[in-house]
Amino acid sequence: MNSEELHKRRGAAVARGVTSVIPSYVERAAGGSLHDVDGREWIDFGSGIAVTSVGNSAPRVVAAVREQVERFTHTCFMVAPYESYVAVCEQLAALTPGTFDKRAALFNSGAEAVENAVKIARHATGRQAVVVFDHAYHGRTNLTMALTAKSMPYKHRFGPFAPEVYRAPMSYPLRDGGLSGEQAAARAIDVIEKQVGAANVAAVLIEPIQGEGGFVVPAPGFLPALAAWARSAGAVFVADEIQTGFCRTGAWFACEHEGVEPDLVTTAKGMAGGLPLAGVVGRAELMDAVHPGGLGGTYGGNPIACAAALAAIETMRELDLNTAAQRIEAWFRPRLDAVAAAGAGIAEVRGRGAMLAVELVRPGTIEPDPARAAAVARACHDAGLLVLTCGTYGNVLRFLPPLVISEEQVTRGLDILAGSLLAQLPG
Known part of the structure; x- marks a missing residue:
């Protein structure tokens, strides 16, 4: 059964007040990735909202x-x-x-x-x-x-x-x-x-x-x-x-x-x-x-x-996941800072460890830009990267990868994120 068929079943069974971030249905997950019923891989920058820190289906x-x-x-x-x-x-x-x-x-x-x-x-x-x-x-x-x-x-x-x-x-x-x-x-x-x-x-x-x-x-x-x-x-x-x-x-x-x-x-x-x-x-x-x-x-x-x-x-x-979280921050920060410096409408890169975010604003101001945050998130999802938005103003992209994610997965995910941000530069 594919995601489209599952979505039809969902519409007839699940209350509409319960929403989901991505349109696909997960079949299995491990480390820093999710795999859906359609055979597609998603790089996971969400961890089920900071839940699967040790990775999905961790052996122990x-x-x-x-x-x-x-x-x-x-x-x-x-x-x-x-x-x-x-x-x-x-x-x-x-x-x-x-x-x-x-x-x-x-x-x-x-x-x-x-x-x-x-x-x-x-x-x-x-x-x-x-x-x-x-x-x-x-x-x-x-x-x-x-x-x-x-x-x-x-x-x-x-x-x-x-x-x-x-x-x-x-x-x-x-x-x-x-x-x-x-x-x-x-x-x-x-x-x-x-x-x-x-x-x-x-x-x-x-x-x-x-x-x-x-x-x-x-x-x-x-x-x-x-x-x-x-x-x-x-x-x-x-x-x-x-x-x-x-x-x-x-x-x-x-x-x-x-x-x-x-x-x-x-x-x-x-x-x-x-x-x-x-x-x-x-x-x-x-x-x-x-x-x-x-x-x-x-x-x-x-x-x-x-x-x-x-x-x-x-x-x-x-696995010393405290050190792993610090290492993840060291992988993320230079890329996020570089995208911010490129004029991507990022007012601030912030967070600690593997709890990081960028706040998107309209050019020359600190006025929140929630529409662009939503558009960037959708572009990431289309490219196979799961990211979450948040913030009182809905203008923050947040990153919560599993602490066992690999550097290669982070690099691929950041490539998608950077491309999505720069492809939709604020006007």
């Missing part, structure tokens, strides 16, 4: 999943516990920033992890207000839609949303008029203190590098200043590391780049080699503040997903 993950499926598929940890759940929590405590005593709990998705981090912060502090930031993305459930900044397509006509969520200005160096990280933090803190009140803040929740909001890297000093303020205010500093975690930025977690030690960290995406698993990990006194039975879920920490996570983490260590 496949073996671990097969072994676990043969032993048992589900008991519910809240009913009959098992060792792999405990082992994943131990790994989270060991890998996340901070040498303090930690505890962890496992869930199914990033949105669920964020919701539980908010629950924990509110329970531990006795406060209700949650501070988030412009351009943030935290999920598609009711609470996480409230936490997310962008209306279309995530929030449009889905309200009313959960209350006691407040938005502060983000550090966005391209659009901040030269503010330093400390100055941008002072601006945000001023908004929080005036509009919310420090004594009311349960949690300050932030992506160390924003994902869907445009791969915005805050100016140096912004995150440490916010973390310090939260601590002084008695609020919980929560790092949403769902997209940035597990070697994606060239460190286990992106907070490490500035020495920030969050009180709580949310994880998902890359942690389990493609299987659905998420977690909240942080200070023991916060995590243990919740009464017994207050955290959980039927599928949270499913044994198959836990086995996959342990194998994925072992793969990350064995």
Whole structure:
């Protein structure tokens, strides 16, 4: 069955609100490539949105999943516990920033992890207000839609949303008029203190590098200043590391780049080699503040997903995927900088490790150019390169290759990308 036939079946069976980036249907995938049912190869600069960091069907993950499926598929940890759940929590405590005593709990998705981090912060502090930031993305459930900044397509006509969520200005160096990280933090803190009140803040929740909001890297000093303020205010500093975690930025977690030690960290995406698993990990006194039975879920920490996570983490260590992410950045940056210098309407090349992006603007301005971003992405897709767009303004091309991608695959992909950008120079 080919993609055209599958697309007809889809139209009769799948809700139209669920969309896809490329028109082809995947049959198999490995390393840095996808192969569709029509026999076509796609170079993968998306990783299922930063999920298959260790590569699709990574050998250790496949073996671990097969072994676990043969032993048992589900008991519910809240009913009959098992060792792999405990082992994943131990790994989270060991890998996340901070040498303090930690505890962890496992869930199914990033949105669920964020919701539980908010629950924990509110329970531990006795406060209700949650501070988030412009351009943030935290999920598609009711609470996480409230936490997310962008209306279309995530929030449009889905309200009313959960209350006691407040938005502060983000550090966005391209659009901040030269503010330093400390100055941008002072601006945000001023908004929080005036509009919310420090004594009311349960949690300050932030992506160390924003994902869907445009791969915005805050100016140096912004995150440490916010973390310090939260601590002084008695609020919980929560790092949403769902997209940035597990070697994606060239460190286990992106907070490490500035020495920030969050009180709580949310994880998902890359942690389990493609299987659905998420977690909240942080200070023991916060995590243990919740009464017994207050955290959980039927599928949270499913044994198959836990086995996959342990194998994925072992793969990350064995292949040194932090170094691999740094190497990928070294392959990408010169090409992206060269295309930007050629007058391709790129206002900024940004990101860390294998989490990189270019922001497209109209000539001589920083006015967003979402139409061109969409056109370039389509041209890449036509040529066999999977790239994703993002950003509050829809004008950012983002690159999230698997961390096991080869230099040859990156070179071929960048050739396609550069050609697509330069073939559609801004008028």
